[in-house]
Amino acid sequence: MAKTNPGRFFEDYTVGEVIRHAVPRTVSGGERALYHALYPARHALYSSDEFARAAGLPSAPLDDLAAFHVVFGKTVPDISLNALANLGYAEGRWLLPVYPGDTLRSESEVIGLKQNSNGKSGVVYVRTRGLNQRDECVMEYVRWVMVRKRDLDAPAPETVIPELNKVIPAEQLVIPAGLHFSNYDFTLAGEPHRWGDYAVGETIDHVDGVTIEEAEHMLATRLWQNTAKVHFDNTARPDGTRLIYGGHVISMARTLSFNGLANAQMIVGLNGGAHANPCLSGLTVRAWSEVLDKADTDAPGVGAIRLRLVATKGGAPFELKGEDGKYLPDVLLDLDYWALMPK
Template sequence: MGKTDPGRFFEDYRVGEEIVHATPRTVTEGDRALYTALYPSRFALASSDEFARACGLPRAPLDDLAAFHVVFGKTVPDISLNAVANLGYAEGRFLLPVYPGDTLSTVSEVIGLRENSNGRTGVVWVRSTGYNQRAEAVIRYCRWVMVKKRDAASPAPAPVVPDLAGAVPAGDLVVPAGLDFSGYDAPLAGSAHFWDDYATGERIDHVDGVMLEEAEHMMATRLWQNTARVHFDPAARAGQPRLIYGGHIISLARGLSFNGLGNAQLVAAINGGAHTAPCFAGDTVYAWSEVLDKAETATPSVGALRLRLVAVKNRPAQDFPLRAPDGKHAEGVVLDFDYWVLMPRR
């Protein structure tokens, strides 16, 4: 009985604590194949070794969000096994491409704690870094999660709320070494729209919808070794339907965004993000994007586009509002995700 791990509760965290997460994982071409099977992702750079080599990379990298999910999944047994909800993301930077054959591991630092007013839960902020087998940082991001208390009567720690940046500055975006879009093959990529063709404030309806299947979200959650009970065990949800893993919605929406943003080849940063409402098997997800900003990079052929990716459920995204009259997210909005992408310039 004493050899099993019930997971951490809110009382078990200390600001400044470093947590080395278990189970390094070597990613393979199988991860790419499963990711493609799960999501409607058709971005050429992550799909074709030949296309990637023509763009200056040694081969096709793993989809950026697939690498993110692996790094994230390592943290779940220590951070969110007893979570009520994953609340948000900030300061996410993609520092190096991840290729099949790389081995990923994750280390987190606890950077904030605050008990909720109900006394039964609290919010834990962490900064997590994913490393490859050469101890090079490949992904670094912050997230905050609502975690159950073991004992509602236990004393609360002094609240520490980290001051997180509202966005990653464009100057801090990393263009992978060697990336060169000067000979970019737009017909092969599937889109004629380059960085120059997008305008700040523009909204793009990605048109298509995909129904969430129970088996697919369970497979995806296992693929990333995400052990959070709310995704697997109805008892953890008081008999309610199992929650769809939030990363599943991010990848689904990113895949849908190909229709309208087919040349947004690389995710460079996560500025912020919130899972604004739960999703369950049987819901149908649609998505739209808004261009928030544009920036040049130090590589002349590569531009950066800051996007808000909004996923909605059970109603096509066309004219779907982001906000309700009271300023809260409109009913049916399930994801509000702010991120930078890298794409070719003319």
């Protein structure tokens, strides 16, 4: 009897089932060091224990997206091992900071299914929760994935498409306990721009670019224990290329946004996201942002800012979609998120 795991196919999912994912991960300063080696990550709150303590936290947490990658990576063998594409995200919230020494595990509930009209694949919707060693939920998000069918003759399941909020209301964002920006050091943070300096509708060109290297992507994929075949096996795609993990593009764009948004310190909400076009090694990623909204919080000196983050492979900044409403071919990522910023 075969003992290997071929991964789940579309017909293997049932709405309502909860999947507990294998291999918990204890994180350390090593994850931070590798994250900062892979990406130009410079946000002060995640770089300096002393800066974090001055903001009311016990020490510098693991970067918010590093925590996301760990939680996400646990889900891949059960959710997207046989995926054709990761299509989108919604209703993501960071609920607790993750610190070195924490152990993370993941579980996902299947909340929707829809077979594609070609009968060869379908879309699986899951809500994933990342839990620490105290069974506290540190983050949650919804994503939907296009997954192959194993048996093309398997009957289509009843279509269930979940109703998802397009935007997380600001009052539902969770501010880490004790966080305050009342003594914020703008010089150490790297830029003078505060919450009040940004206007809704403003666009920011982050200027810098980073060329994606195959070796760096492979290191990142292994670091997050992401086993999706399209990322490491060049026979898994018809054109013989390895698809760059979408989270790699997210982190690259987020860290590039430091230039102009150095004080958008913590990501606390993920409203939506789309990997608009595939990313392959050799492409140079650039990024721009648009301010979509702003909100007050109850934390001293802390404001929430809603940002659209767009990664491109060289297209002109501030151009997103064509007249047909479809993403332009140079657009790699369209991400809508909430961040915390000093007022």
